[in-house]
Amino acid sequence: xxxxxxxxxxxxxxxKALDAFLRHLDPDRERAxxxxxxxxxxxxxxxxxxxxxxxxxxxxxxxxxxxxxxxxIRDLRPFIKGVARTVALEYHQKAKQVKETTPADFxxxxxxxxxxxxxxxxxxxxxxxxxxxxxxxxxxxxxLITQWYSYDKHQRIENKKKLAHLRGASAGALRVQAxxxxxxxxxxxxxxxxxxxxx
Amino acid sequence: xxxxAEADKLALGYLFGDLSAEERDQFEERYxxxxxxxxxxxALEDELIDAYVxxxxxxxxxxxxxxxxxxxxxxxxxxxxxxxxARFGERHPNLKExxxxxxxxxxxxxxxxxxxxxxxxxxxxLRSALTGAAIVAVMVxxxxxxxxxxxxxxxxxxxxxQSNVAPPxxxxxxxxxxxxxxxxxxxxxxxxxxxxxPLHPVLSFVLLPxxxxxxQENVVSVPQGLYTIELRLSVxxxxxxxxxxTIQAVDADNLxxxxxxxxxxxxxxxxxxxxxxxxxxxxxxxxxxxxxxVVPAGENEVLGGYSFxxxxxxxx
Numbered sequence: 001x002x003x004x005x006x007x008x009x010x011x012x013x014x015x016k017a018l019d020a021f022l023r024h025l026d027p028d029r030e031r032a033x034x035x036x037x038x039x040x041x042x043x044x045x046x047x048x049x050x051x052x053x054x055x056x057x058x059x060x061x062x063x064x065x066x067x068x069x070x071x072x073i074r075d076l077r078p079f080i081k082g083v084a085r086t087v088a089l090e091y092h093q094k095a096k097q098v099k100e101t102t103p104a105d106f107x108x109x110x111x112x113x114x115x116x117x118x119x120x121x122x123x124x125x126x127x128x129x130x131x132x133x134x135x136x137x138x139x140x141x142x143x144l145i146t147q148w149y150s151y152d153k154h155q156r157i158e159n160k161k162k163l164a165h166l167r168g169a170s171a172g173a174l175r176v177q178a179x180x181x182x183x184x185x186x187x188x189x190x191x192x193x194x195x196x197x198x199x
Numbered sequence: 200x201x202x203x204a205e206a207d208k209l210a211l212g213y214l215f216g217d218l219s220a221e222e223r224d225q226f227e228e229r230y231x232x233x234x235x236x237x238x239x240x241x242a243l244e245d246e247l248i249d250a251y252v253x254x255x256x257x258x259x260x261x262x263x264x265x266x267x268x269x270x271x272x273x274x275x276x277x278x279x280x281x282x283x284x285a286r287f288g289e290r291h292p293n294l295k296e297x298x299x300x301x302x303x304x305x306x307x308x309x310x311x312x313x314x315x316x317x318x319x320x321x322x323x324x325l326r327s328a329l330t331g332a333a334i335v336a337v338m339v340x341x342x343x344x345x346x347x348x349x350x351x352x353x354x355x356x357x358x359x360x361q362s363n364v365a366p367p368x369x370x371x372x373x374x375x376x377x378x379x380x381x382x383x384x385x386x387x388x389x390x391x392x393x394x395x396x397p398l399h400p401v402l403s404f405v406l407l408p409x410x411x412x413x414x415q416e417n418v419v420s421v422p423q424g425l426y427t428i429e430l431r432l433s434v435x436x437x438x439x440x441x442x443x444x445t446i447q448a449v450d451a452d453n454l455x456x457x458x459x460x461x462x463x464x465x466x467x468x469x470x471x472x473x474x475x476x477x478x479x480x481x482x483x484x485x486x487x488x489x490x491x492x493v494v495p496a497g498e499n500e501v502l503g504g505y506s507f508x509x510x511x512x513x514x515x
Contacts, residue, residue: 038234053273081228135476179241
């Protein structure tokens, strides 16, 4: 008697699998959450720098694939990177072919993006949110951002050198400090934008 | 023109897609393992976007940037934010050579704030002698920040296109028993303010802690208009290096938390912790505030609870 072939159940992420993954990252739940977020951010960077759009979806897909095969993994980070590469390849295979674009076309693209009235409105909305969110930053973050961006664009490079000197930091360290302050501001601005969109 | 240090050239090559497949692979392996390398990469990416917005890239770099950054919706988002930040900086251009070529100090006390202390708002309800005299807990000091020094708090909340906001005039002399804030700084040798951008005033309120069976009430009176509210809490000098504050509306879910607040000394020698909030984040109602001293190696110490009522008033 023939038996019907066993139907392969599609794997879906459940809480148990996620918990197992978090424990794998770190026995402490809170630290595991931080490591998860750090990993996710690296995946977003990877996809962005590999010209993959919709990085959030791709990062989730990559993490899901890793979790699914958690039992087989010895060294997590190289494995994750390998999975990310596979996901990126699949993305590019699915993406439509784009004609080879010349620099002139990109200049036109730049103009169409930045010259678009809608783009302009979006920038202004962010500016209003920056104004309202700056007081919510820590004083040192606020000061750094204000000083980092306050100079006329032609003086900005000199300004940054002076700022680094005043703060007793190297240029690289100051850049990271500015990045962290800016990231914090960006998170606040995103909440502000979301709030302004909610009726 | 924008230049990167030699140490950053590999990362820049990665961002521009200039690395060979093998180099790219190795670089990606490294940042998946090394958190600080990843952070430095993101910081460099931000700086690259800023350089594009500031027109500081070479022609070749600009073309590469446009090829890579303008097609992706995520990167277009980052571009918008960078452009907004650049405009924010353009509206605050006066951190130039001051005082013999040094940048203005980052200390708030040295920013040159013009204070017109006066009493805004009304005293809290007073109770009869049977329950003990109520203490008016609220003191309002009205600060107008001048243009010549960088009133970064006030300016930072100016919406574009906003016309100058006329400052409310000083009103009433202080109610007896209420301490009036001394000016935090004077503007010695201050240049005449040349209005370049509209100013938002900061309204400062000192909160007193709750006492058992006390009838006192902290009232934060906010006139109509755009303001930043500063809540000041007295702290012991040199007790904690940083503080944490949690604010909750009594009848709503909203919760605000501020970490890493540093104490600062007032001119009268008192030490305070300041919390700055946009006035629109404090609708009328009752709020509770918890102050904690941050203990690096252990649990924070809860120092006190405060309650206050926000009352929206109309300017006359």
